[in-house]
Amino acid sequence: FCSKEKLGKNSLAKCMIENSSKFSKACTEARSKFEAKVMKKQPCFKDAILLCDDVKKDGKKLEGCLSSNQEKLTKECKTHRQKIDDKISARNPCYLDAKKLCDKERFRPELLNACLEKNESKLSKLCQETRTLATRQQKSIKDSCAADEKKYCSSIPKKGAAVVTCLKSNLGRVSFQCKKALTD
DSSP states (O other): OOOHHHHTTSOHHHHHHHTGGGSOHHHHHHHHHHHHHHHHHOTTHHHHHHHHTTTTTSHHHHHHHHHHTGGGSOHHHHHHHHHHHHHHHHHOTTHHHHHHHOTTTTTOHHHHHHHHHHTGGGSOHHHHHHHHHHHHHHHHHHHHHHHHHHHHHTTSOSSTTHHHHHHHHTTTTSOHHHHHHHHO
16 A cells, blocks of 8 residues: 555655555554554644645644644644643743744744844733843843953854853853843
């Protein structure tokens, strides 16, 4: 049923799912046990194969595919994805806003910030407040730690959180003002 000649563009896993009704009883039982075991750990396994077979090896594309097929997902997959969203949004107040308003940009930090800025008025109040606070903290660190940055972190690329990480790793050596800005 799933020889190389019959697979075409489909993966072996998709072919096996699609042809499972044609398998012998022993094969069907073995396949059911295997699926049950996999589905406990990966509730979206079958959905990923059936709906996103062509992109399932690329995490970002798979996430996008599952999101765009939300209405076709199994109940188990939807529940699993909701639990993940709840966990992430508990730590990141802008996660759901980013997912809703900047879905294509959310895996590219350099584009995500611009998208969130563009949609500032549509963001949740908590996300807006978090972004305002983060901007204030960044300015405070930049103003208070300029000399320490030159002294201890001049070789660090000025991208992302690398400078702040460097300054924090030198917390015992930086000035009082810088230490206060980093720990506030």
